[in-house]
Amino acid sequence: MPIPLEGPWIAGTGPDADVVLSSRARIARNVLGFPFVNRMTATQRREVGHLVRETLQNVESTDDLMWIDLESIGDLDRRLLVERNLVSSQLAKASGQRAVAIAKDESLSVMVNEEDHLRMQLLAAGMQLPSCLRRALDLDDAVERRVDYAFDRRYGYLTACPTNVGTGMRLSVMMHLPGLKITGDIDRVRRAAGDMHLAVRGFHGEGSDAAGDFYQISNQVTLGVSEEDLLHELGEQIVPRLIAYEREARDLLRRRNRAELEDRVHRALGTLRSARLIDAREAMKLLSRVRLGAWMELLDDEVDRTALNRLFLQVQPAHVRFGMGEDAPVGTGEEDGERIRARRAELLRTALTPS
């Protein structure tokens, strides 16, 4: 399977890219006349898969998507897709007919037969929730012209899990909050987010922790809130406020703890440039500090921000393994075995050492 090389946020040039890695809009839909995925027969799964594939091919904006049948690819490839946030780990681990359709630039993916029949996901670099939402709604309209959705007049779009009923819409931003982490204010932010019915997740969404100080902030409520209200609340109020908090934390660190901050950032870079064995978790942690240093312009020798963003993906276990080709250790239990950790260290050294 040819894996696309660059997610849209890799270049790191979107609005507010110092704090927001990417924005995402996700719509959950189900096809009328079929049970939810967890109750479907194998035949029904195939029928829905076929219907969705055909529909996407007939929609102009999705006619060149790469269709990947998850039953037909190996475990490593599935895990690669999870690490790139193109499919959920639930979809990767499930059994039965299931698929994902992906745009070559990774700005769009459609999961088929995950929890719902369709999960359409639009991605953009930096803080771009409005355009993500607009593109998601456009795609949804185009699909809806060809497919009857399960819809209830009173509740709205019906979904397998009640938390998605209504608009089926989830807006989220992946934020890099190392400043708030260092000042210790991140826990306050998490509590406040909970009070506002927001979900705070890690780099890989549901069930993952905040590796590398990345926090995915998204709405929990889909019922009784219009998309416009949601965009207003999250995109114009909450996220801008979080961005401001993070920048204030960075300013505070610069003013009050500059020497300690520089020490932390330079040590992280020094370790990444010299380690001979490193696991994914430590790599993420150190890359996070270097990213902070790069955006705060604390590093004497330039570290390329694009290279840095790419590394957050490349250090993930399946990515490292994929990069080793035929040299990769066989078996799935060795993700952080010595050879994988050595290879990870090597690629970090190569990418981060000035030539």
Next chain:
Amino acid sequence: MPIPLEGPWIAGTGPDADVVLSSRARIARNVLGFPFVNRMTATQRREVGHLVRETLQNVESTDDLMWIDLESIGDLDRRLLVERNLVSSQLAKASGQRAVAIAKDESLSVMVNEEDHLRMQLLAAGMQLPSCLRRALDLDDAVERRVDYAFDRRYGYLTACPTNVGTGMRLSVMMHLPGLKITGDIDRVRRAAGDMHLAVRGFHGEGSDAAGDFYQISNQVTLGVSEEDLLHELGEQIVPRLIAYEREARDLLRRRNRAELEDRVHRALGTLRSARLIDAREAMKLLSRVRLGAWMELLDDEVDRTALNRLFLQVQPAHVRFGMGEDAPVGTGEEDGERIRARRAELLRTALTPS
């Protein structure tokens, strides 16, 4: 006070220099007709000081020693001498007339009015106990031709503390044992040393801990053991065995944990080359790993062993402070304040980064 620049072990070229930093013979003596130091009057202290100074000036091998009256120098200078192991911290902290006479190459120092009237100390690079002992006895003979020592026919030379009565001789080696530390065998070695009535001390002798994996091994017993027996036991049996243990530990690490060992060594060097703040303890710990790597030839780019040995002294608090000259923070309580830690990091970076 002009501090000599190089201890004799700095070049790191002595025998068994991979494991033994330096060898030392120390003789404790008291002048007949005077009470021990802790019971002397100020006048008696001055008299003994005068007598010793005059005697050393009339002995050919000591006529060009630098005489330093510890009352006449500042606290920073006293601490510099302690950090170079030229005077004990007890002598530095004491009050009343006390002095040290030092050879320009630091291979000989004579403490006056420490616990005993005279503490003569001969130092050499690497494993050179026999020559240290010979030089110490030669000096002792030369002094004894001019000064009557407190001596008892039955016990031997009398000293303030009973542990030194007899020969008044202590032989010691400063060993670098990072291999045994990593394999965890160091505790076994310490226990065995205790069983053999050896003292195991840290980099700065009595009361200091094993910073940088340096262990000073010395005899405890001075009564009823001739110098020759002592030299035979320590120099031909115990120390060679410890050297062999350390080398075996290093070989074991090379064979079984090469990747982890290289990782540890390179990370240490990477941190030393990139930290912006560092305290003396961490610097010693990391330098120890780099020294191990340098002697095991695990480092791609050459790290100069002489530079490395010099750094073990230069990172000590008073040395860093001394190097800052007029920029040094005033007061003694700030030894590891931010400016000192920043300066230490800077000198490590400069010394260890290839030009």
